[in-house]
Amino acid sequence: MTQTESEIVQGIGSDYEVKYGFHVPEDYFFKSGRGLSHELIDAISSHKDEPDWMRKFRHKSLDYFLARPMPTWGGMPSLHEIDFDSIHYYIKPTENQAESWDDLPPDIKDTWDKLGIPQAEKKYLAGVGAQYESEVVYHKLQEQLTAQGVIFLDTDTALREHEDLFKQYFGTIIPQNDNKFAALNSAVWSGGSFIYVPKGVRIELPLQAYFRINAANMGQFERTLILVDEDAYVHYVEGCTAPIYSTDSLHSAVVEIVVKKGARCRYTTIQNWSTNVYNLVTKRAIAEANATMEWVDGNLGSKLTMKYPAIWLTGEGAHGEVLSIAFAGKGQHQDAGGKCVHTAKNTSSVITSKSISKNGGRAGYRGLLEVAKNASGSKSKVVCDALILDEESRSDTYPYIRIDENDVDIGHEATVSKIGEEQLFYLQSRGLSEAEASAMIVSGFVEPITKELPLEYAVEMNRLIQLQMEGSVG
Amino acid sequence: MATLELKDLHVSLEDGTEIVRGVDLRIAQGEVHAIMGPNGSGKSTLAYAIAGHPAYEITGGQILLDGQDITEAGADERAQAGLFLAFQYPHAIPGVTVTNFLRQAINAVRKARNGGVDDPMPVPEFRKLFLAKMDDLKVSRELASRYLNDGFSGGEKKRVEILQMAMLEPKIAVLDETDSGLDIDALKIVAQGVQQLVGPSMGALVITHYQRILNYIKPDFVHVFVGGKIVEEGGPELAEKLETSGYVEWEKEEVTA
Numbered sequence: 001m002t003q004t005e006s007e008i009v010q011g012i013g014s015d016y017e018v019k020y021g022f023h024v025p026e027d028y029f030f031k032s033g034r035g036l037s038h039e040l041i042d043a044i045s046s047h048k049d050e051p052d053w054m055r056k057f058r059h060k061s062l063d064y065f066l067a068r069p070m071p072t073w074g075g076m077p078s079l080h081e082i083d084f085d086s087i088h089y090y091i092k093p094t095e096n097q098a099e100s101w102d103d104l105p106p107d108i109k110d111t112w113d114k115l116g117i118p119q120a121e122k123k124y125l126a127g128v129g130a131q132y133e134s135e136v137v138y139h140k141l142q143e144q145l146t147a148q149g150v151i152f153l154d155t156d157t158a159l160r161e162h163e164d165l166f167k168q169y170f171g172t173i174i175p176q177n178d179n180k181f182a183a184l185n186s187a188v189w190s191g192g193s194f195i196y197v198p199k200g201v202r203i204e205l206p207l208q209a210y211f212r213i214n215a216a217n218m219g220q221f222e223r224t225l226i227l228v229d230e231d232a233y234v235h236y237v238e239g240c241t242a243p244i245y246s247t248d249s250l251h252s253a254v255v256e257i258v259v260k261k262g263a264r265c266r267y268t269t270i271q272n273w274s275t276n277v278y279n280l281v282t283k284r285a286i287a288e289a290n291a292t293m294e295w296v297d298g299n300l301g302s303k304l305t306m307k308y309p310a311i312w313l314t315g316e317g318a319h320g321e322v323l324s325i326a327f328a329g330k331g332q333h334q335d336a337g338g339k340c341v342h343t344a345k346n347t348s349s350v351i352t353s354k355s356i357s358k359n360g361g362r363a364g365y366r367g368l369l370e371v372a373k374n375a376s377g378s379k380s381k382v383v384c385d386a387l388i389l390d391e392e393s394r395s396d397t398y399p400y401i402r403i404d405e406n407d408v409d410i411g412h413e414a415t416v417s418k419i420g421e422e423q424l425f426y427l428q429s430r431g432l433s434e435a436e437a438s439a440m441i442v443s444g445f446v447e448p449i450t451k452e453l454p455l456e457y458a459v460e461m462n463r464l465i466q467l468q469m470e471g472s473v474g
Numbered sequence: 475m476a477t478l479e480l481k482d483l484h485v486s487l488e489d490g491t492e493i494v495r496g497v498d499l500r501i502a503q504g505e506v507h508a509i510m511g512p513n514g515s516g517k518s519t520l521a522y523a524i525a526g527h528p529a530y531e532i533t534g535g536q537i538l539l540d541g542q543d544i545t546e547a548g549a550d551e552r553a554q555a556g557l558f559l560a561f562q563y564p565h566a567i568p569g570v571t572v573t574n575f576l577r578q579a580i581n582a583v584r585k586a587r588n589g590g591v592d593d594p595m596p597v598p599e600f601r602k603l604f605l606a607k608m609d610d611l612k613v614s615r616e617l618a619s620r621y622l623n624d625g626f627s628g629g630e631k632k633r634v635e636i637l638q639m640a641m642l643e644p645k646i647a648v649l650d651e652t653d654s655g656l657d658i659d660a661l662k663i664v665a666q667g668v669q670q671l672v673g674p675s676m677g678a679l680v681i682t683h684y685q686r687i688l689n690y691i692k693p694d695f696v697h698v699f700v701g702g703k704i705v706e707e708g709g710p711e712l713a714e715k716l717e718t719s720g721y722v723e724w725e726k727e728e729v730t731a
Contacts, residue, residue, distance in 0.1 A: 421529065426565040429525050430575075430638065431553035431583040440578065444569025444621070 016244075016301075016467075020274065022114065023214050023243035024107040028133070030092040034217070035085040038062060041187060044090050048156055048190070051163065057176065061186035064177040071180065074335045074366065075280075075304040082278055087219040087250055089188045091133035097154065098138050108132055115241065117210055124456060126205035127152045131222055132212050134190040145203060151196040152207055155223050158194030165196065170225060173256035174284050181306075182282040185221045185254040192222030192253065197232040197263075206235040206268070206454060211251075213242035213277065219250040226256070228263040228291075235266040237457065241301070244274040248303065251277055257285035257293065261315060264292040270457055272464065273301035275332055281307045289315030289344070296452055298325045299334050300464050308366060310339035313347035313378075320349040323449045325461075328361030328393070329468055337367035337384075337398075342408075346377040351384075354446045358389035358468070364396030369403075369410070376407040386416045387445050389438070439469040476503045476540050476556060476645035478524070478677070484534035485516075485523040492533065493519040495702035501646055503677045508688055508713060511699035512721045517681045518562060520699070521650040524679075525559035526552045539646070554586035558644035560635040562651040566623040572634060573618045576604065576641050583642060607640045611667045629660035636667040647671070648679045653687035665690030685717035700724040 030047060032040055041062055045055040070079055098104045101118050112118060112130055121128045127141035129152070136154030145152070151162065159166050176186035193209045213220050228234055242249060251273060259265045265285065273279055279302040287293040295309035311320035322338030340349035355363035365384040386395035397414050419441050427437035443450070443462050450458045478501045485494035493516040501507050511517050523530045524537060526549035537545045539555050547555070567575065581594045595603075608615055613633050623631050632652055639647050649668065653661055668691050672678050680691055688696075688710070696712040697704045698721070705724045706712065 420565075423565045423567065425525075425527050425549055426561065427567070427575075427579075428549040429553055429559050429561075430579040430642065431550055431586065432579060433550050433582065434548075436578070436582060437550075440570055440575070441567060444567050447569030 016272075016274065019114070020241040020272070021244050024111055026215050027107065028091050028093050029095050030090070031215075032088055032090040034088055036062065036065075036089060036188070040089055044188060044190065047090075047092065050159065053167070054159065057171065058187050061176040061183050065180060065183035065187055068177070068180040068183060074306045075333060078304050078333065082248070082250060086217050086247070088215060088217055089219050089221070090190060091215055091218060092135050093132045093214075094135070094137055097136060097157070099140055101138070104138060108137055111212060111214070112138070112210075115210065115212070120208070120456075124205060124454065125208050126203055127207040129154060129193050129209040130212070131191045131209065131220075133214060133218060134220065136191045141207075148201050149198040150201060150203065151194065153194045155192040155194045155225060156190065158225070162194075162196070165227070166194070166225070169227060169256065169258055171256075173258065173286055174254050174282050179282060181252045181280040182254050185223060185252050185282070188219070189221045189223035189254065192224040193226070193236070194224070195226040195234060195236065197228045197234045199229045200231045201229075202233040203235070206237045208237045208239070211238065211240040213249050213251065216245040217247050217249060219252065222253045224253065224255040226258070226265060226267070228257070228259045228265045230260045231262040232260075233264045235268065237268045237270075237454070239270050239272065241272055242274045242277050245276055247276070249277045251279045251281070251302075253281045253283075255281070255283040259285060259287045259291040259293045261289045261291060263288075264294075266294040266296065267309075268296040268453065268457065270298045270460065271301055271305065275301060275303050275329075277302045279305040279307065281305075283307065283309040284312065285310065285320075286312045286314055287318035287320055290317040291315060292319045292321075294321045294323070295338065296323045296449065297336065297338075298449070298453075298461060299336050300325075300327045300468070302334075303331065304333045304335070306335045308337045308339050308368070310341070310368075311349065312341045312343065313349060314343050316344045316346055318344060318347045320347075322349075322351045322353075323452055324351070324353040324365070325446050325449050326353070326355040326363040326365075327465065327468060328355075328357045328363035330359040330361060332361045334361075334363040335366055336363070337365045339368040340370070340380060341368070342371040342375040342378040342380065344375055347375060348379040350380070351382045352448060353384040354387070354449060355384070355395055356387045356389065356442060356445065357393035357395050360392040362394040362396070364398065366396075366398040368400045370401075371403045371405050371408050371410070373404040375405050378405070379409040381411040383413045385414070385445070387442065388416065388418050389442075435469055439466045442469060476677070477501065477538075478557070478646040478679070479538040480524070480535065481538065482535035483520075483523070483532065483537065485519055486531050486533045488529055488531065493530075493702050494523060496535070497704055499679075499697065499704070501677045501679055503645060504672065504674055505677045505695065506672055506691055506693045507677075507679045507695045507697065508693035509679060509681045509697050509699045509704075510685070510713060510716055511683070512725065513683060515700050516702040517683075517699055518650055521559060521648050521681055524648055525549055525557060550582070551586075553642070553644075554583050556645035558639050558642055558647040560632075560639060560647060560649040560652050562654060564623045564631045564635055566621070566625075568621050568624045570622050571619050572622050573604065575622045576638065579638070580641060604641065607637060610670065611637050611640060612663050613637050628655035629657065632656055632660065632664050633667075636664050640667065640671055644676060646677050646679070648681065650681050651683065652680070653682055653684060661687060662690055685713045688713045698724060
C-alpha cells in the first residue's frame with residue numbers, strides 16, 4: 001500500500017495510545033541489573049570495549065553525580081520521586097547495528113515501521129539514526145554526503161572510529177560536573193548521534209534521530225556531539241516516544257554542539273514522551289564568529305521536563321535563537337526555556353517561548369540572558385508568552401537577566417493570556433465547534449514557532465495540539 | 475424558502491437585567507430588514523442573542539430557522555444551520571491566516587451538513603472560490619495571508635467580515651453596525667457587497683444607528699427599536715423620517731411608560 005506524504009504525516013502522532021503506546025516483548029542481548037554502581041560503569045565500558053580514558057571519565061562522573069545534591073528548583077517536588085535504584089541504566093537490544101531495515105530483528109523493525117521511520121527516511125531525510133533503549137540499532141547516511149566527508153554515526157561508533165576528533169570536543173561544552181544530570185549522563189551514556197560537517201558543506205535535507213524507550217523502568221542516556229565546521233550547515237531533528245507504563249522511566253541526554261566561524265546549525269526537537277517519563281536534558285552550543293545556532297524545542301510529552309537549551313555566543317557577530325514550545329496537560333510539568341550568553345562583541349540573540357497549560361498542567365519559561373563585560377554592541381530580545389486554558393492550570397515565568405556591559409540593546413516582553421470567551425464565540429459563530437475553535441487559537445499562539453518547523457513536523461505539531469485539545473474543553 | 479423568525483424574544487444579561495423585551499420578527503430569504511435604534515437600545519444584544527452568544531440568556535420566546543427551533547442551539551450549530559453574524563468589532567486571532575481560518579470554517583460547516591462526516595472542500599476549488607470572492611468584494615489579496623483581523627484597519631475588518639459571509643453563504647445574515655467606523659468609500663464597497671449577496675438565497679437583518687448605510691442597502695422593511703422592543707415598523711420611508719427627526723418621539727414614550 002502506498003501512502004501519500006500527507007497521509008503519513010497525518011498518521012504521525014494521531015493517537016498516542018495506538019501509535020506509540022505499544023511495547024514489544026523484551027528480548028535483549030544484554031540488560032543491566034537495576035541501580036547505579038561502579039561495577040555497572042565497568043560493565044558498560046567493557047561491553048563497549050572503550051579506551052581507558054573514557055572508562056575513567058565515567059567513573060569520575062559517577063562520583064560527581066553521587067556527590068551533587070538534587071536541584072531544589074525547577075521540577076520540585078516530583079524530582080525527588082525518581083527512584084534511581086530501580087532504573088535499568090543500560091540495555092543492549094541487539095548484538096549489532098543494522099544499515100538496512102531488513103537486517104533489524106523483526107520486533108525492533110516492527111517498532112520502527114509502526115512509527116513510520118522508514119517512510120520518513122525515504123521522503124525527506126538525508127540520514128537517519130534510530131536508538132532503541134541504550135543503543136543505536138540502525139544508521140544510514142546518503143552516500144553523496146559520506147563522499148563529501150560528512151560523518152553521521154552513533155556516538156559509540158564515533159568514539160571507536162574517530163577518537164582524536166571525538167576526544168578534542170567531548171565533554172568540553174558541557175563538563176561532566178556541569179549539573180547532577182549531566183554528571184549522570186556522563187557516567188552511563190550510551191548511543192546518541194555524532195555529526196561532523198566539513199568546511200563549506202551544506203546539508204540541505206535534515207538529518208534525523210529517533211529515540212525510543214521500550215522497557216519499563218528504563219533509563220535512556222544518549223549523548224550527542226555535533227561539530228559544524230566553518231561555513232557549513234546542518235539541520236538535525238530528533239523525535240522521542242515511549243510506551244505508557246505504570247512505573248516511571250528516565251531520559252537524561254546531553255547534547256554538545258560547536259558551530260564554527262560562519263557556520264549554521266539548527267537543532268529541532270519534537271519531544272513527545274509518554275507521560276511517565278522524566279525528561280532531564282542538558283543542551284548547549286557554542287557559536288563562533290558570525291556563526292548561527294538555532295534551537296527549536298517542542299515539548300509536548302513527559303511527566304516532567306527540565307530543559308533549557310543554551311547558546312554561548314563566543315565569536316564576534318554570532319547569532320543565537322531559541323524557540324521553545326511547552327505544552328503541559330494533566331499531570332505534566334514542563335519547566336522549559338533557553339539560555340543565551342554573550343561573551344563577544346556585536347552578538348545577537350532571540351529567545352521566543354510559548355507555553356500552554358491545561359487540565360491542571362504546569363508549563364513555564366525559565367531562561368537566562370547574560371551579557372559579559374566587553375560584549376559591546378550586543379542585542380537580545382526575550383519574548384515569553386503563556387496561554388492558560390483553565391482555572392486549574394498554572395504558568396510560571398522565571399526570566400533571569402544579567403548584564404555587565406552598558407553598550408547593549410536588550411528587550412524583554414512577557415504576556416499571560418487565557419482564551420477569551422469573545423474570541424471563542426467569534427470562531428464558533430463561523431461554524432467551528434468549541435474544541436476546534438480552541439485548537440485554532442492555540443495553533444495560532446504557537447504559530448511563530450511551528451512556521452519554523454519543516455512542513456511535516458509543523459503538521460504533526462498542529463495535529464498533536466488538536467489531540468490535546470479534543471474533548472478537554474469545558 | 476428559508477426564514478428566520480423571532481417570537482416574543484426576551485434576552486437578559488448574566489446579572490438578570492432584561493435587555494430585549496419581547497421581539498417579534500420574520501425575515502425571509504431575499505428580504506432586507508433594517509433595525510434602527512439609538513445607542514443603548516439593545517440592538518447589539520439582539521444580534522448576539524440571535525447568533526447564540528453564551529453570555530446572553532434567552533429568558534423567553536423562541537428563535538426559529540426554517541421552522542426549526544434553535545433557541546437552545548450553540549453558536550456553532552446555528553452557523554452550521556445557515557446563520558451568520560457580521561460583528562461590529564471583529565476579534566483578532568493572531569497566528570491564524572484568513573485563508574486557513576476560512577478553509578477550516580467552511581470545512582466545519584460542510585462536515586456538519588454531511589452528518590458529521592468530513593467532507594472538505596478540495597483545495598483547488600476553495601482557492602478558486604476564494605480568489606473570485608476577494609476580487610468581487612475588492613478585498614486585497616494580500617489580506618488572505620495575514621492573521622485574521624490582527625492589525626487590520628477598521629475598513630479591512632469589515633470587508634473581511636463581508637468576505638466571510640460571501641464564502642460561508644448563509645441563509646440569513648445579521649449585520650451588527652457594519653457601517654460604524656467606515657469612511658464613505660469603504661461603506662459603499664461593504665454595502666454593495668451585501669447588496670450582491672442578498673437575493674434568492676440570502677436574507678439580511680441590518681442593524682444600524684444611522685440611516686447612512688441604507689442609502690446603499692435598500693431595506694424592504696424598517697423596524698424602529700427602542701428600549702429593547704420594536705416600537706414602529708414600516709417601509710424605507712421610515713428610515714428617512716428617522717434621519718430628520720431622530721428617535722426622540724419614541725424615547726419620550728419609553729421614559730413616560
